[in-house]
């Protein structure tokens with residue numbers, strides 16, 4: 035059965051001030067109702083300031099990154115009316131499309147809008163925090179071009195990557211909100227609201243497909259309706275059926291003249307905007323002759339991709355394949371393990387160059403390199419300092435290694451006898467012990483060779 | 491205003507208000523700090539072009555610490571936490587705010603009768619409506635309770651009561667005066683403007699409140715003008731447009747008075763030219779459709795969560811009618827039929843007026859097509875009430891400036907002459923008014 039899935043995605047823009055006033059956009063750390071003014075609280079008589087230009091430019095850039103055409107006619111800011119405690123004026127302002135007809139990974143991007151966030155309502159206390167009210171959002175509406183929850187997840191991951199490449203959305207994470215719509219052949223279109231993460235989207239879709247297919251199996255109709263995703267229970271629940279569909283009574287906001295985007299503005303943004311991640315990936319594979327997996331890992335973050343290119347450029351003597359492998363197996367692995375981004379890690383291209391060059395000249399071993407990376411991230415010091423302080427320089431004196439080998443053999447008779455009995459993997463364990471004794475400064479390949487000779 | 495003692499002036503006005511306003515009901519609230527503010531003027535702590543001038547403010551304009559009730563129970567207890575931009579400017583120029591004036595509830599009315607705080611009487615024709623919606627501002631000026639007042643004009647709300655009360659009033663070009671701090675009726679039409687007894691004070695107040703506000707998306711980026719300095723009663727060579735259509739819709743007794751004033755202007759060297767406004771009468775339905783929709787939107791914040799009352803539960807009949815009609819016609823299924831059509835007609839009317847203005851300096855005619863009715867007359871048909879606005883709404887729809895000055899009287903009831911001009915041609919309007927004042 036054919037399944038079509040589409041999304042409406044909201045992400046907060048990374049601006050210093052709100053969309054229609056000068057209040058700071060920090061609503062996470064500020065005390066409730068401290069970053070507010072007449073405008074964002076909707077005090078009678080207050081009027082919006084002219085639209086935040088940084089926010090407009092951000093949306094244009096995002097739309098361009100998603101291959102959209104930028105609308106050249108006047109773009110009206112609409113008032114979308116609904117009644118909810120978090121909405122200080124009883125309407126939310128949302129622009130008509132700024133970008134249209136784009137695509138990402140073959141998925142159509144129908145529209146890209148500029149919107150404002152409402153305040154935050156706590157139903158338990160009945161209180162509203164308006165610090166978030168007026169924070170700019172980008173809204174991205176996709177075509178129903180996705181067909182499985184897995185496809186949807188991949189698409190959302192790629193979209194997140196594109197947004198983070200622009201640097202125009204908030205980087206702290208957890209600010210993405212989305213609605214999804216799903217129609218299975220033979221049933222009506224169902225919309226699901228309240229999804230706050232990619233994982234949530236995946237789970238909501240999984241649940242919803244099963245629910246709809248079960249209904250169909252029983253010969254019952256899938257109604258056109260809007261459902262809410264309940265994250266904790268991982269289920270969806272009816273919010274309203276089609277007949278009660280809300281009428282937002284859209285009108286162009288009389289307080290705001292329509293936006294007009296010039297050709298020059300578009301050209302200027304196009305010039306400075308980053309290369310899209312999937313294009314970068316293709317280019318890396320071609321230009322540096324590296325594998326897709328390496329390129330994928332490196333382009334997962336624009337800062338890491340940039341660093342990779344910088345290292346390649348300033349170390350022409352080293353094979354980019356080797357550098358790519360270093361990024362993927364030593365850096366990306368550690369980042370994944372710590373669950374941090376390259377940017378958060380504090381690693382610089384300088385650090386990476388230092389480590390690679392010492393590795394290349396065999397001054398340090400690959401284990402030493404791993405320790406150096408860890409040191410830079412954890413102690414926030416340059417790689418050269420870490421290597422010195424920790425004494426990670428490769429041990430040249432053979433007797434130290436020989437001594438460590440002798441000790442390791444003595445201390446691990448079981449492993450030795452296992453190895454001698456035919457269990458070759460037992461040898462790896464002993465190598466590990468030697469590396470430990472030398473604090474990673476011995477060359478594991480050399481150690482292995484020496485051990486094999488010793489235990490013959 | 492040098493040499494005039496501000497405290498003395500303010501207390502004289504305050505005494506007069508105390509004595510006579512119970513009959514007029516032009517104020518909702520008196521500024522308890524008025525004397526203190528006047529004292530600062532006398533001590534030289536507050537200076538400026540308005541130093542010592544006593545100012546009344548319509549109750550839909552925010553003045554920090556005073557109530558901006560919009561003459562509605564909805565905002566009965568709403569104390570402004572900030573000053574509107576025009577109030578900042580008035581204060582910066584040494585104006586003394588005497589209090590908040592009465593008005594039609596949420597500026598929805600042309601009679602001054604729909605206030606939650608009671609109707610306002612017409613000081614120039616006692617027992618008759620003062621007009622609206624800036625009823626209290628015009629009445630306070632006419633009664634001599636202050637030197638000048640601020641009103642707001644969405645479809646005639648400054649000009650209509652100025653006409654009925656026999657004072658001078660001006661609705662500026664849309665965007666010339668900041669709206670920041672004005673509580674909305676219809677955002678695309680609202681403008682704040684001055685009402686006074688003489689043209690000089692009117693010009694002075696206009697130059698103080700006019701000018702670009704960078705923190706407002708709809709103000710015009712124009713340089714400041716000194717209207718009072720450039721007042722000139724020499725209007726010889728002015729081309730004055732008069733439309734046949736005015737006569738068709740106006741009470742002949744009013745037309746007779748207006749024609750006399752036209753003769754005066756002619757005698758001062760102005761040239762009368764006939765113009766055509768065939769769509770004049772389409773202005774009214776167009777205007778009201780826009781107002782209903784925008785007003786519905788503007789009142790959504792009065793949901794009972796923040797300001798005590800949900801507007802629909804406590805407002806008067808006219809406000810409720812507008813909200814419900816606005817809600818009805820802005821439905822998805824009708825918006826194309828009503829609001830979008832209204833916006834199209836609006837462009838048409840604007841084009842027509844601007845085209846008519848191409849060949850003339852100003853358009854002169856009556857302000858209100860009929861005389862103000864007696865207080866207590868039950869007018870059940872809203873269309874009869876809306877009829878008062880027929881000649882004033884086009885200026886709002888087109889965004890052009892329009893002023894009103896007393897032309898004469900019909901049986902003791904003042905009749906105001908309306909002067910409309912091209913966008914930003916306030917000086918010409920003021921000059922024509924100045925010429926009439928000096929003849």
Ligand SMILES: [Zn+2]
Pocket residue numbers: 052055056057069070071072073074075168
């Ligand atoms: Zn704010």
